[in-house]
Amino acid sequence: MNIRFYNARVLVQDQNQKFQVINGEVWVEGNKIIYVGDGSDTDKVIKKNEIIIWQREVDVKKNLLMPGFKNAHTHTAMTFLRSYADDVPLQVWLNDHIFPKEAMLKEEEAYYLNILGIMEYLTSGITSGFDMYLYPYATAKAAVDTGFRTVITSGLNNFSSSIEEVEEQCHKINEMSDLVSFVPGFHAEYTCSKELLTDLANLANKLHLPVWTHNSETALEVKECKERWGMSPTKFTDSLGMYEYGGGGYHCIWMDDTDYEIFKKHNMSMITCPASNAKLNDGVAPLKKFFDEGINVGIGTDGPSSNNCLDMFREMFLASGLSKLKEKDANSISAEDILRMAISGGAKAMCLDDCDSIAVGKKADIIMIDLQQPNMQPINNIVKNIVYSGSKVNVKMTMVDGNILYEDYKFNIGFDPIEIYEKANRIIGRMDKK
Amino acid sequence: MNIRFYNARVLVQDQNQKFQVINGEVWVEGNKIIYVGDGSDTDKVIKKNEIIIWQREVDVKKNLLMPGFKNAHTHTAMTFLRSYADDVPLQVWLNDHIFPKEAMLKEEEAYYLNILGIMEYLTSGITSGFDMYLYPYATAKAAVDTGFRTVITSGLNNFSSSIEEVEEQCHKINEMSDLVSFVPGFHAEYTCSKELLTDLANLANKLHLPVWTHNSETALEVKECKERWGMSPTKFTDSLGMYEYGGGGYHCIWMDDTDYEIFKKHNMSMITCPASNAKLNDGVAPLKKFFDEGINVGIGTDGPSSNNCLDMFREMFLASGLSKLKEKDANSISAEDILRMAISGGAKAMCLDDCDSIAVGKKADIIMIDLQQPNMQPINNIVKNIVYSGSKVNVKMTMVDGNILYEDYKFNIGFDPIEIYEKANRIIGRMDKK
Numbered sequence: 001m002n003i004r005f006y007n008a009r010v011l012v013q014d015q016n017q018k019f020q021v022i023n024g025e026v027w028v029e030g031n032k033i034i035y036v037g038d039g040s041d042t043d044k045v046i047k048k049n050e051i052i053i054w055q056r057e058v059d060v061k062k063n064l065l066m067p068g069f070k071n072a073h074t075h076t077a078m079t080f081l082r083s084y085a086d087d088v089p090l091q092v093w094l095n096d097h098i099f100p101k102e103a104m105l106k107e108e109e110a111y112y113l114n115i116l117g118i119m120e121y122l123t124s125g126i127t128s129g130f131d132m133y134l135y136p137y138a139t140a141k142a143a144v145d146t147g148f149r150t151v152i153t154s155g156l157n158n159f160s161s162s163i164e165e166v167e168e169q170c171h172k173i174n175e176m177s178d179l180v181s182f183v184p185g186f187h188a189e190y191t192c193s194k195e196l197l198t199d200l201a202n203l204a205n206k207l208h209l210p211v212w213t214h215n216s217e218t219a220l221e222v223k224e225c226k227e228r229w230g231m232s233p234t235k236f237t238d239s240l241g242m243y244e245y246g247g248g249g250y251h252c253i254w255m256d257d258t259d260y261e262i263f264k265k266h267n268m269s270m271i272t273c274p275a276s277n278a279k280l281n282d283g284v285a286p287l288k289k290f291f292d293e294g295i296n297v298g299i300g301t302d303g304p305s306s307n308n309c310l311d312m313f314r315e316m317f318l319a320s321g322l323s324k325l326k327e328k329d330a331n332s333i334s335a336e337d338i339l340r341m342a343i344s345g346g347a348k349a350m351c352l353d354d355c356d357s358i359a360v361g362k363k364a365d366i367i368m369i370d371l372q373q374p375n376m377q378p379i380n381n382i383v384k385n386i387v388y389s390g391s392k393v394n395v396k397m398t399m400v401d402g403n404i405l406y407e408d409y410k411f412n413i414g415f416d417p418i419e420i421y422e423k424a425n426r427i428i429g430r431m432d433k434k
Numbered sequence: 435m436n437i438r439f440y441n442a443r444v445l446v447q448d449q450n451q452k453f454q455v456i457n458g459e460v461w462v463e464g465n466k467i468i469y470v471g472d473g474s475d476t477d478k479v480i481k482k483n484e485i486i487i488w489q490r491e492v493d494v495k496k497n498l499l500m501p502g503f504k505n506a507h508t509h510t511a512m513t514f515l516r517s518y519a520d521d522v523p524l525q526v527w528l529n530d531h532i533f534p535k536e537a538m539l540k541e542e543e544a545y546y547l548n549i550l551g552i553m554e555y556l557t558s559g560i561t562s563g564f565d566m567y568l569y570p571y572a573t574a575k576a577a578v579d580t581g582f583r584t585v586i587t588s589g590l591n592n593f594s595s596s597i598e599e600v601e602e603q604c605h606k607i608n609e610m611s612d613l614v615s616f617v618p619g620f621h622a623e624y625t626c627s628k629e630l631l632t633d634l635a636n637l638a639n640k641l642h643l644p645v646w647t648h649n650s651e652t653a654l655e656v657k658e659c660k661e662r663w664g665m666s667p668t669k670f671t672d673s674l675g676m677y678e679y680g681g682g683g684y685h686c687i688w689m690d691d692t693d694y695e696i697f698k699k700h701n702m703s704m705i706t707c708p709a710s711n712a713k714l715n716d717g718v719a720p721l722k723k724f725f726d727e728g729i730n731v732g733i734g735t736d737g738p739s740s741n742n743c744l745d746m747f748r749e750m751f752l753a754s755g756l757s758k759l760k761e762k763d764a765n766s767i768s769a770e771d772i773l774r775m776a777i778s779g780g781a782k783a784m785c786l787d788d789c790d791s792i793a794v795g796k797k798a799d800i801i802m803i804d805l806q807q808p809n810m811q812p813i814n815n816i817v818k819n820i821v822y823s824g825s826k827v828n829v830k831m832t833m834v835d836g837n838i839l840y841e842d843y844k845f846n847i848g849f850d851p852i853e854i855y856e857k858a859n860r861i862i863g864r865m866d867k868k
Contacts, residue, residue, distance in 0.1 A: 087766075281758045281766075321752070325718065378859040388517060391743070391826045392825045418806065
């Protein structure tokens, strides 16, 4: 689709990656951004005698176009367990509530539950997710069918799936569509044997790919790993040759100095999930330390069962607020740095560097923020307004890969929302009957 | 206005104040709720040969009617300082940024800035605010003119206003309209002389009214009070006879055992403001302790300069999550208890017991939550969905005193939103020019 956005404020980045708001236009041709500017130099794009046929010309009415948020850690299809088990610690939550229900989940159900999650992403201006969950083909198919961008990693563990399956998923999903990609991953050190982890490291090194995992989410996990192997989860898995091609960790709350060095050595990323970490009482991630060490940081919602919602605005405020409390410093991390984590930090972790900004040549993963709402007024500082006051209610449009999938609170994903809700309720009904 | 809501889910409370969701109807006559039930027993309301003329009959489409949230601590007109000064500690924020700007604020400007804040309340399903700020008549007039319910308390201090003015405000505002009321208050121990506080205690006792204040918001405040008076802020102000008719404290983070005893003795309430407390690095309030002591707790957003948004959904999640982290217990306070704080806890603190539930005879301060959105699906548990996943985007209607002030993302408050935004931007523009 060729779309011209005009009369817009546009959030761009200067050469030092500093955010700037310019007034002007954004042109999208197919799935690419072909022009960003004040409209005076469009001859750079339109050659003599050439005509661009616009399918739509959108008056942005001085609202804000900005790059979509990257949800850098999630388990999308866990929508069925939203508000099902709450107010219990991580290990109880997993063993007593989540694993038994997941054992009942069918692949076709996971497909529709993914669509439900994707719908919520779109309402929060999230244009791509980094997903680890059961039935990765269902995850990929839901993304492709709705037009959503998803990076998938395997949740390899001792109890389900195998190295062979991970390798097959990697090949198949990476060839499926430009919207989906796959990198190897394992659930966590505590759910994998040393042999399995070694096999995964070998696979990643054979394929030249990064590896991702839940890492140091609870103090107990780190303690038990040290008892088992005499090393932290980061050091132990690194000792198996796991991160030769990078990768990273989700959560990373209980880290020691050696762990940071390993992250830096392999150019790894950390993904923080502040809402989930608070809700499960995992602790508060040392975000400032990662930031000061120059380690790339992204932000994730985690799954809708531990959070329980998929909302980057809430995550940004929490990442900021919890860091201020942890460091006992109201100036711990700036709003601008938090916003960068939610966009380009996540994009870097997900190898989506071509979706991380509104610039010529980048993919058109763009959202429109409605500034004509009370929580965005007055305009002292647009970046701070987004990070400290922003809400799903401000998301006026979400475009992924050049397609508008959500606009004026309505979905354009090829599925009737009411039918998706009914399917989700039927799935929990079926499980309850067992 | 007479309005019949049908085909609704309704959040009601049983005799033990436990939330229940029933299917049925809610009837509003004027500003009162006259019927709640499944529709089979409306003869209790409609007498023989009587006809109720409905101005509107609303098909709720199985969405949820629930009591509006009470924002139990705020400084509404501080909207002009949203995203103006951030990322600094409380005392720096106040002295170097806020006070100089506030000195430039005119009463007429405060009026419009209040309207901007009220608009944001409505988007978050907040039906009443507990306000402490400059120009209380502007606050009251903005509430009355838009149809919003506001309880006002005085921010008495050494530098502005006097006891005589507080007494006059009390009489005038309490007689102004059913929508507004006034109780005495002082800004904080550290901004008031002992003489001024004594005079305020005498006024409250003469009028038989409760007294409110910012209390133990920072560790520094408590330390300095103890150095000054050898007592905590709670104990010192209580020693002046301040709370003979109750009242309470906003924030209450740094409390000792004697303080809790004083709160219990005088049947006082505490109002927690978790987002503001995190953003200013004040600390995390001991919510669980207050709860266990049986002290009434409400939730406030604080002002839009320290938060920076006015969103009860964010506050509820934060109150819950921060309590879990503080107590190192994922089961610290239940979602149901958090929701009660945001509704009836606030109402009790604000002496709005006639607005705290959907029940016959109560005032019609009702909101409609759109359940047909992805973050509210599937429906494992509606209360948990609201507290852990809810968002402004789910607020389909906000009714105050029987009038629908916000519906389908549009305002019905007698003011053009765009003009209010323009006024707010002109105000910050005027101040910047000085």
